[in-house]
Amino acid sequence: MELTVYLAGQIHDDWRLEVEKRAKQKELPLSFVGPQTNHERSDNIGEDILGEQPGNYYKDDAASAINNLRTQVLMQKSDIVIALFGENYKQWNTAMDASTAITMNKPVILIRPESLIHPLKELSNKANVTVETIDQALDVIGYIYDW
Template structure:
């Protein structure tokens, strides 16, 4: 049995590669999907597809519509969502993706540093599992496949 995992979270660091590598080392039957990781492509996809927009707000709106469609479709096809809240970047998209996953009744593993416990307490309470490291999240994924 193979599961598809949606990796929600910031696109500026290599955390997705870390979790993919750890899953591969554990020989877990997982495939991974997630948001567009090319930041410029994500920001300008609306104009690339729909044409130039008259201002930055409408440029963002056009890109958001296409990015939201991508997220919705990939998340619907996923069996589980891992949402990472890091320390460095603003996490608005991660919060939206984790909330969307919960609204879709998708199981959610939340990764967040201890210092973000308080601002994420309600979201953490709704998630199936809350971890503080990528390694912990990967171990949770591994446990799903254990039989003894």
């Protein structure tokens, strides 16, 4: 049985590649989806499809509508959501994606460092499982396959 995992979180480093690499090492039958990781493509998709907008507000609004549609479709098709919170970047999109997954009743594994226990306490309480590392998140998923 292959599960699809939505990887929610910031798009500024290669943490998703690390998840995929470690899942392969653990021989977990997983496929992965997530947000558009090409930042320029994500920011410009509204104008790429709808044409030039009359200002930055409208440009962002058009891009947001299309990005939110993409997220909704891929998240609905996923079996599990991993939401990674790091310390290096603002995590607004991660919080939004994790909240969306919880609202959709998707199983959520939240990864966050010890330093973010307090600011993420409510979100962590709503997630199914909260861990501190990618390996711990994958071990939780691996337990699904443990007969």
